[in-house]
Structures are given as structure tokens and as C-alpha cells.
Amino acid sequence: MGKLIDPARAKRAKRAREERAARILEAAGKAFVRDPYFELTLDSIGRQAGVKQGQATLAFRSLEELYMTVLRGRLNEWYDELEAQMTASEDPLAVDEMADLVATSLTGRPDLTRMLGPLHMVLEVHEDGVQVHQFYQWQLARLTTLADATARRIAGVDRWDAFDALYRSQLVAATIHPLDRPVGNLAVDLMAEEHQVFALDMESEIARVVRECLKA
Numbered sequence: 001m002g003k004l005i006d007p008a009r010a011k012r013a014k015r016a017r018e019e020r021a022a023r024i025l026e027a028a029g030k031a032f033v034r035d036p037y038f039e040l041t042l043d044s045i046g047r048q049a050g051v052k053q054g055q056a057t058l059a060f061r062s063l064e065e066l067y068m069t070v071l072r073g074r075l076n077e078w079y080d081e082l083e084a085q086m087t088a089s090e091d092p093l094a095v096d097e098m099a100d101l102v103a104t105s106l107t108g109r110p111d112l113t114r115m116l117g118p119l120h121m122v123l124e125v126h127e128d129g130v131q132v133h134q135f136y137q138w139q140l141a142r143l144t145t146l147a148d149a150t151a152r153r154i155a156g157v158d159r160w161d162a163f164d165a166l167y168r169s170q171l172v173a174a175t176i177h178p179l180d181r182p183v184g185n186l187a188v189d190l191m192a193e194e195h196q197v198f199a200l201d202m203e204s205e206i207a208r209v210v211r212e213c214l215k216a
Contacts, residue, residue: 021059023049028070033111037118042066064126068135071119074112079142081105082166086149093153095214102169103207113202116174143167157214165213169206176202 027049031040042063046056060066082105106113126132147163154162 017059020049020051020055023051024056024059024066025070025073028066029074029111032067032070033114037067037122062126062128064122065128065131067115067118067122068126068131071112071115072135072138074109074115075139075142078105078109078112079146082146083149086146086153090153092155093150095154095157095211098150098154098165098214099207099210102166102210103203106169106173106206107203110177113173113177116170117177119174154214161213165210168209168213172206172209173202176200176205 024046028045031045031048040063042056042060043053045063045066046053049056056066060069082102085101085105123132123135143163143166144159146166147159150162150166151157151159
């Protein structure tokens with residue numbers, strides 16, 4: 001009796017699925033930065049990735065899952081950068097130095113700050129509560145590790161004040177990004193002198209929030 005499953009064929013199929021998923025993730029990373037979230041679908045991103053109709057749905061069960069996968073990757077890169085800088089030395093770090101470090105590192109990632117905008121809305125509408133819980137637990141673990149490293153470097157800073165500073169910096173970036181990097185009609189409106197009061201500088205606002213948290 002012959003083999004029911006051809007190992008070589010199964011291996012090729014698995015590799016093909018992985019390659020499609022990688023193309024979908026790459027296309028999604030560009031789409032989530034370029035286009036409004038509610039204008040996107042799994043199929044539209046699949047077309048941008050050059051995969052057949054329905055294959056994006058086979059790789060990712062929902063648009064929310066795809067978004068969270070891409071965002072988690074971008075957050076991981078940012079967390080890794082901060083953690084490397086926090087653990088590279090044991091020398092004391094001033095609050096102002098930490099505030100500038102967080103602000104410049106986050107504003108230097110415009111794709112991340114753009115994607116942070118719809119995060120809480122996505123978490124609220126996501127139907128898979130397990131995935132939402134897993135995301136919160138993952139973020140809690142990463143930020144707690146970063147907060148511990150920060151507290152060790154800055155004299156008199158409590159780990160939860162450090163946690164608050166890091167978490168709030170994300171909220172500030174998500175809120176201010178449209179005003180700091182406006183596009184379309186918003187960009188035109190903000191050029192008017194009477195609307196300049198709404199213009200905000202993301203880097204200085206993040207630094208201010210971090211300083212306030214760490215000096216609490």
C-alpha cells in the first residue's frame with residue numbers, strides 16, 4: 001500500500017503557505033500605514049500581495065488578526081530597541097535623558113505611530129477575545145520588563161511610574177500623529193493661521209508626558 005501523504009508535496013505546500021503569509025504581511029504593513037483602517041479588507045490586502053482570491057482569509061482569520069500581527073511586530077522592534085539601550089549600560093540615567101530617548105525613538109518610527117491610532121478601536125471590535133487577551137498579556141509583559149530596566153537606571157523612579165511613562169507615550173503618539181503628520185484636507189486646514197493652535201509636535205509632547213510620569 002502506497003503512502004497516503006507525500007512528504008515532499010506536503011513540504012512544498014507548507015512552504016507555499018508560509019511564502020503567501022509573508023507576502024500578505026508585507027502588503028498589510030504598507031496598507032495599514034497608507035490607507036484608513038476601515039477602507040481595508042482581507043481581500044483588498046490579498047490583492048495587493050498578489051495572492052488569489054480568498055487566500056488571505058485562509059492565512060488570517062480576520063482583518064483584526066492581521067492588523068494585530070503587523071502591529072505586534074512593529075511594537076516588538078521598538079521595545080527591543082529601548083530594551084537594548086536600557087540594558088547596554090548600568091550608568092545612571094537622568095529623567096530628561098530618558099524622556100528624550102523615548103520621544104526620539106518613537107517619533108523615529110512613523111509607521112508605528114500611524115498604526116497605533118486604531119489600536120483600541122480594533123481591540124474593542126475584535127470578536128476573538130482570546131487574541132485580545134493574549135495581546136494585552138504580551139504587551140504587559142514587554143512593558144513591565146522595560147519598566148524594570150528603566151527603574152534600575154533612574155534613581156528614585158518606581159517601576160510602575162516607568163510603566164506608565166512608556167504606555168502613555170504610545171497613547172500620545174496614537175493621538176497626536178494625525179496633527180503632527182497631517183495628510184489630505186487636514187493638512188490643508190492646519191496651514192491656515194487660525195488653525196495653528198491645533199498643531200502639535202509629537203516628540204516634544206511625548207517627552208513632556210514621560211518627564212511628568214517619571215517625576216511624579
